[in-house]
Amino acid sequence: MPFLDWVNKNQAKEATREVPYHLLKHEASFGEPSDNLLIQGDNLLALKALVPFYAGRVKCIFIDPPYNTQSAFEHYDDKLEHSQWLSMMYPRLALLRQLLSEDGSIWVTIDDNEAHYLKVLLDEVFGRTNFVANVIWQKKYAVANDHKTIAPMHDHVLVFRKSPAWTRNLLARDASKDVLYRFSDGRGDWRPDNYTCSKTADERPNLYYPITHPVTGEQIFPKRTRVWAYSKEQHLDHVQNDMIYWGKDGLSKIPSIKRYKHLLRQSGIVPQSLWLHEFAGHTDQSRKETRAVLGTESLADDFLTPKPELLLSRVWSLASDPGDLVLDSFLGSGTSAAVAHKMGRRYIGIEMGEHARTHCLPRLQKVVEGEQGGISESVGWKGGGGFRFMTLGEPAFDADGRINPSVRFATLAAFVWHVEAGVPGRQTFDSPLLGVHEGTAFYLLYNGILGDRKPEGGNVLTHAVLQALKEVFPHEGPRVVYGETCRLGPARLAAEQITFKQIPYDVKMR
Incomplete structure (x- = not known):
C-alpha cells in the first residue's frame, strides 16, 4: 500500500506517543445528571485524557476539521501550511482510532483542498481495507455565478470503519x-x-x-x-x-x-454515497439554525462553518443507535453534540476556542430546555437530559515523572489499567483490585485506598497489606501490584507470583 510522506512526518507519528496525560477538570453540570461531556481545551490533549476511560467504547466519530483553505477563519488557525496540517491531523486520528470501538466508524468532512491527501492518511491510520465510502454532500443549493473557474458545490465525507465488525444501519423510509x-x-x-x-x-x-x-x-x-x-x-x-x-x-x-x-x-433504505441538500441540508440552512439558536443577528456573529443538523442526523442514524457513545473532537458551534442529544446518543464534544463557552455551551443548554430548531420537530424533541462542562486541568505527571498531587485514585487506576490491559476500565475505580486480564490480577496501592496513608495502611506493599489483599481481593494466579515501595523480598514476591511496580517510575516509563 502506498504511504503519504511529508516534512516532519516522523515527528508527527512520535507525537502520538509523547502527548502528555492531562487531568479533566469538572466545571459545571447542566440539566439532569449525565455522562455527556462538553470539553474545552486542545483536542489532542483532551483525546489523550479520554483514552484510559473510553478506549474502544466510542461507536461513531464525526469530525469537521479545519479545511486548510487559507481562509480568514476567526475561530481556527486555518492558514496552516500543507505539511503542518498533516502533522496536526495524524496524531489526532491515531488517538481517535484508539477510542473507536471495533464495530465503530469515523466520518470526516473535508473539501477538495485536502480531501485526497486525507484519504491516503486515513488509509494509513485505519487501513485501506477499512475504507467504506467517500460521500459527496451537496453543501450549496445555489451556484456562485461570479466564480472564475468551476463553482464548488460539494464537500467530501470520508467514512472509515475500525474493523469488518462494523455494520451500517438502514435509512427510514419516507x-x-x-x-x-x-x-x-x-x-x-x-x-x-x-x-x-x-x-x-x-x-x-x-x-x-x-x-x-x-x-x-x-x-x-x-x-x-x-x-x-x-x-x-x-x-x-x-x-x-x-x-x-x-x-x-x-x-x-x-x-x-x-x-x-x-x-x-x-x-429500510440502503444509504447512498450522494447526499443532495434536500437529504442532508446545506450551509445556508446551518447558518440560519445557528443564528436562531444562539440569537445572533448578523453573519459576523456566526461561527462561519457550521454543519446543518440534518447532515449530522444522517450520520448518527446510519452509524449508531440510541444509547451509543459518539464523539466530535472539532465541535465547532456544537451541532453534532446538539443533534446527538436530541437523538438519544451519549456524546463527548471537544472544542478548544472560547466559543466552547460562547457557542457550544449555550446551544446545549437550549437543547436541554427543549429548543425547537433543526431536527427537533422531526425527532419529537421536547427537552430533557443534561451534560457536564469540563476543561483541561494540570498534567498528571511533572517533568521529572512525579505524579501530580491532584491525581485521584480513580484517575490513576484508569490510566494503569489501560496501560496494562490495553482496554478501558470501569468508569469508577474504588478498590485496589483494578481487574483481571488474561489470568493476571492488577492491584494499585495509592492515595490511601485501603483507608490509611501509613505504610501498613495501604500505599506500601508490606506483609500486612499483602495479607489484606489476599483476604479481601483473592486471586489464584499471577499478580501485578503497583505501589510507592515494596518491603517484601524477592523470594516472597516470587512465591506469591507477584510482580511489583513502583509508582511513579514504572507508570511513567510505560
Missing part, C-alpha cells in the same frame, strides 16, 4: 411515499415494482430464462439488455406465494413484483 401503495390484500398494502434489473444476458445468463404467462400460456423472455431480477427458483417461489402482478386485467406482457409497505419499512 412516509410521504405511502400513496404509492395503492393496492391491498390480506397481507397488507403493496405497489407493483420492476421485475427486471439493469444486468445484461451476457453478464447474468442465469437470469435470462422464459416465464410462463398464467393467462395466455405464452413463454415470456426479458430483454437481453435487461434481464429478470430474480433467479428461476425465486420466481417459482413468487408464483407459489402470489407475489407477481400481471396488470389490472391480468394480461400485462411483463410481470411486476408486489412490494409490501410493512416489509419495506422493516428493511
Whole structure:
C-alpha cells in the first residue's frame, strides 16, 4: 500500500506517543445528571485524557476539521501550511482510532483542498481495507455565478470503519411515499415494482430464462439488455406465494413484483454515497439554525462553518443507535453534540476556542430546555437530559515523572489499567483490585485506598497489606501490584507470583 510522506512526518507519528496525560477538570453540570461531556481545551490533549476511560467504547466519530483553505477563519488557525496540517491531523486520528470501538466508524468532512491527501492518511491510520465510502454532500443549493473557474458545490465525507465488525444501519423510509401503495390484500398494502434489473444476458445468463404467462400460456423472455431480477427458483417461489402482478386485467406482457409497505419499512433504505441538500441540508440552512439558536443577528456573529443538523442526523442514524457513545473532537458551534442529544446518543464534544463557552455551551443548554430548531420537530424533541462542562486541568505527571498531587485514585487506576490491559476500565475505580486480564490480577496501592496513608495502611506493599489483599481481593494466579515501595523480598514476591511496580517510575516509563 502506498504511504503519504511529508516534512516532519516522523515527528508527527512520535507525537502520538509523547502527548502528555492531562487531568479533566469538572466545571459545571447542566440539566439532569449525565455522562455527556462538553470539553474545552486542545483536542489532542483532551483525546489523550479520554483514552484510559473510553478506549474502544466510542461507536461513531464525526469530525469537521479545519479545511486548510487559507481562509480568514476567526475561530481556527486555518492558514496552516500543507505539511503542518498533516502533522496536526495524524496524531489526532491515531488517538481517535484508539477510542473507536471495533464495530465503530469515523466520518470526516473535508473539501477538495485536502480531501485526497486525507484519504491516503486515513488509509494509513485505519487501513485501506477499512475504507467504506467517500460521500459527496451537496453543501450549496445555489451556484456562485461570479466564480472564475468551476463553482464548488460539494464537500467530501470520508467514512472509515475500525474493523469488518462494523455494520451500517438502514435509512427510514419516507412516509410521504405511502400513496404509492395503492393496492391491498390480506397481507397488507403493496405497489407493483420492476421485475427486471439493469444486468445484461451476457453478464447474468442465469437470469435470462422464459416465464410462463398464467393467462395466455405464452413463454415470456426479458430483454437481453435487461434481464429478470430474480433467479428461476425465486420466481417459482413468487408464483407459489402470489407475489407477481400481471396488470389490472391480468394480461400485462411483463410481470411486476408486489412490494409490501410493512416489509419495506422493516428493511429500510440502503444509504447512498450522494447526499443532495434536500437529504442532508446545506450551509445556508446551518447558518440560519445557528443564528436562531444562539440569537445572533448578523453573519459576523456566526461561527462561519457550521454543519446543518440534518447532515449530522444522517450520520448518527446510519452509524449508531440510541444509547451509543459518539464523539466530535472539532465541535465547532456544537451541532453534532446538539443533534446527538436530541437523538438519544451519549456524546463527548471537544472544542478548544472560547466559543466552547460562547457557542457550544449555550446551544446545549437550549437543547436541554427543549429548543425547537433543526431536527427537533422531526425527532419529537421536547427537552430533557443534561451534560457536564469540563476543561483541561494540570498534567498528571511533572517533568521529572512525579505524579501530580491532584491525581485521584480513580484517575490513576484508569490510566494503569489501560496501560496494562490495553482496554478501558470501569468508569469508577474504588478498590485496589483494578481487574483481571488474561489470568493476571492488577492491584494499585495509592492515595490511601485501603483507608490509611501509613505504610501498613495501604500505599506500601508490606506483609500486612499483602495479607489484606489476599483476604479481601483473592486471586489464584499471577499478580501485578503497583505501589510507592515494596518491603517484601524477592523470594516472597516470587512465591506469591507477584510482580511489583513502583509508582511513579514504572507508570511513567510505560
